[in-house]
Amino acid sequence: MNSILVSTVIFTMMSAIFALLLTIADRTVNNYGEVKITINDEKELNVKGGSSLLSTLIEEKIFIPSACGGKGTCGYCKVEVQDGGGPILATELPFMSEEDLANHKRLSCQCKLKQDIKIHIPEELFNVREYDAVVENITDLTETIKLLRFRLPEGAEISFKPGQYVQLKAPLYEGNDEEVYRAYSIASSPSNKKFLELVIGYVPQGIATTYVHRHLEIGDPVYINGPFGDFYYQDNDREMVMAATGTGVAPILSLLNYMKENDIKRKARFYFGAKKPEDLFMLDYFKELEETMYDFKFIPSLSRVTEEDNWTGEVGRVDKAINKFLEDGDNKEAYLCGNAPMIDSVVQVLTSKGIPEELIYYDKF
Amino acid sequence: MIELNPMIIFVAAIFTNNMIFSNFLGMCSYIAVSKEISTSLGLGEAVTFVLACTSVINYLIYYYILVPLNLEFLRFIIFIVSIAAFVQLLEMILERYLPNLYYALGIFLPLITVNCAILGVSLFMIIRNYTFLQSFAFSIGAGVGWTLAIVALAGIRQRIKLDSVPAGLRGPGIALITTGLMALAFMGFSGIVQIQ
Numbered sequence: 001m002n003s004i005l006v007s008t009v010i011f012t013m014m015s016a017i018f019a020l021l022l023t024i025a026d027r028t029v030n031n032y033g034e035v036k037i038t039i040n041d042e043k044e045l046n047v048k049g050g051s052s053l054l055s056t057l058i059e060e061k062i063f064i065p066s067a068c069g070g071k072g073t074c075g076y077c078k079v080e081v082q083d084g085g086g087p088i089l090a091t092e093l094p095f096m097s098e099e100d101l102a103n104h105k106r107l108s109c110q111c112k113l114k115q116d117i118k119i120h121i122p123e124e125l126f127n128v129r130e131y132d133a134v135v136e137n138i139t140d141l142t143e144t145i146k147l148l149r150f151r152l153p154e155g156a157e158i159s160f161k162p163g164q165y166v167q168l169k170a171p172l173y174e175g176n177d178e179e180v181y182r183a184y185s186i187a188s189s190p191s192n193k194k195f196l197e198l199v200i201g202y203v204p205q206g207i208a209t210t211y212v213h214r215h216l217e218i219g220d221p222v223y224i225n226g227p228f229g230d231f232y233y234q235d236n237d238r239e240m241v242m243a244a245t246g247t248g249v250a251p252i253l254s255l256l257n258y259m260k261e262n263d264i265k266r267k268a269r270f271y272f273g274a275k276k277p278e279d280l281f282m283l284d285y286f287k288e289l290e291e292t293m294y295d296f297k298f299i300p301s302l303s304r305v306t307e308e309d310n311w312t313g314e315v316g317r318v319d320k321a322i323n324k325f326l327e328d329g330d331n332k333e334a335y336l337c338g339n340a341p342m343i344d345s346v347v348q349v350l351t352s353k354g355i356p357e358e359l360i361y362y363d364k365f
Numbered sequence: 366m367i368e369l370n371p372m373i374i375f376v377a378a379i380f381t382n383n384m385i386f387s388n389f390l391g392m393c394s395y396i397a398v399s400k401e402i403s404t405s406l407g408l409g410e411a412v413t414f415v416l417a418c419t420s421v422i423n424y425l426i427y428y429y430i431l432v433p434l435n436l437e438f439l440r441f442i443i444f445i446v447s448i449a450a451f452v453q454l455l456e457m458i459l460e461r462y463l464p465n466l467y468y469a470l471g472i473f474l475p476l477i478t479v480n481c482a483i484l485g486v487s488l489f490m491i492i493r494n495y496t497f498l499q500s501f502a503f504s505i506g507a508g509v510g511w512t513l514a515i516v517a518l519a520g521i522r523q524r525i526k527l528d529s530v531p532a533g534l535r536g537p538g539i540a541l542i543t544t545g546l547m548a549l550a551f552m553g554f555s556g557i558v559q560i561q
Contacts, residue, residue, distance in 0.1 A: 003435065003436070006434060006436065007436050007438075007439050010430070010431075010434060010436055010439065011439060011442065011443065014426075014430075014443055014446065014447070015446055018446060018447065018450035019450075021450065021454060022450060022453055022454060025453075025454055025457050025458070026457070029457045029458055029461045029462075030457050030460075030461070086464070086468075087468050089468065090404055090407075112460070114460075
């Protein structure tokens with residue numbers, strides 16, 4: 001009995017002494033006073049130093065995309081640091097290309113604020129807001145893909161370009177002990193400022209997709225921030241070649257909705273690639289768009305059909321269908337969204353047809 | 366027990382009783398950070414430094430607090446706490462006052478908190494009843510030996526990278542096999558000195 005008491009007391013005391021030492025050190029050694037962040041040479045913020053650039057910017061409501069929440073494992077939170085960031089750390093190097101290094105990019109979660117700092121971030125990031133949204137509707141598109149509709153809080157509006165994405169926070173739940181953010185393209189039209197629609201597929205063992213598919217119900221609150229991304233509608237009159245597989249259809253839907261609502265008179269072709277007929281979704285809607293839009297054709301293509309499927313459409317991967325229907329690359333631009341092998345093979349076909357690489361916009365996941 | 370000269374313990378900790386090759390301790394950072402010689406040297410230096418400091422701290426805690434109170438069994442948990450606290454403290458101090466050293470070593474410090482070689486050294490010095498000087502020599506020797514092992518592995522891995530290793534063995538697999546062969550080679554030192 002006595003030894004239990006003594007050991008508890010001693011252990012508590014020792015922990016308390018260490019904690020006290022660390023707290024004192026945190027207040028004195030780790031106190032960098034007030035530092036000034038200059039953003040894009042115009043905006044100035046006076047903040048408390050000592051934490052990472054990422055977390056300080058988030059506290060100031062400037063949202064830098066980050067999927068891992070500041071652990072230095074995703075490499076998304078790159079920011080151009082012009083002055084005052086100190087040397088680049090070995091923990092950042094694996095995420096940096098030579099171009100990034102030449103442009104003074106840093107991972108903002110690894111860059112600690114110790115002195116006045118000058119950074120440059122894309123203007124769009126000022127437009128990023130956080131939203132406490134509510135799940136309004138969940139529709140099963142296929143067995144593994146759901147369409148979710150979120151209602152933004154009273155008075156809040158989101159303005160984004162068709163094709164951009166938002167980040168959804170996956171909170172702690174049974175079987176998940178870390179909070180992560182995952183990026184999902186917006187499927188709804190930008191004219192709809194009070195709602196967001198996302199298309200989310202189920203990935204076995206995926207933290208966020210398990211949360212969405214197994215735990216999320218209508219009426220549940222969710223935390224979303226955005227919009228982000230440089231994949232969006234380009235305003236010109238080139239013919240559009242769109243291709244998507246799986247949940248990659250989401251940004252294309254946003255593009256099409258936007259074009260339909262604004263009655264944009266551009267020729268557009270959409271190639272939807274899937275394995276089997278049951279992996280395709282919203283077919284009726286795309287057929288309807290063929291009727292209502294100016295010059296739109298919808299071309300689904302299946303790579304694993306059997307005779308029992310009675311499939312009359314295209315057979316093979318999307319790049320095969322594009323190769324068949326696309327005559328040449330004159331005055332055309334492309335919007336692609338899907339996994340890396342699909343994007344790579346489609347880019348190859350498009351460039352061989354003569355579409356220059358700078359006119360091929362894609363979102364790889 | 367024969368009183369061992371601290372120098373003998375120092376040499377033994379590097380060659381015959383190497384933390385990696387005879388105890389297989391501290392493997393996670395050993396495998397993870399041994400892709401390049403320069404970074405593994407940095408990590409090795411940081412490990413050596415932390416080992417030297419924590420062995421002193423833990424020696425004092427054990428013999429002046431735990432032993433008088435008959436609380437020797439608490440050593441595992443207390444050592445872990447003191448190592449974690451010390452590493453955190455060290456990181457803050459380095460970052461503020463010795464930024465150059467911080468950029469070279471400091472970023473490895475969070476990895477070291479959970480490096481079991483550090484705890485292993487603190488526990489070995491207790492189990493083997495080392496005196497203060499012996500403990501200190503042992504901890505520095507263990508650190509140098511750990512550095513030697515990780516730098517040697519990094520050198521080998523830089524060469525293996527150019528070879529066609531079977532797909533299933535690439536990365537940690539071949540590194541572990543290499544470590545096993547290196548451990549066999551280090552057994553050749555076992556005639557020099559012996560500590561238990």
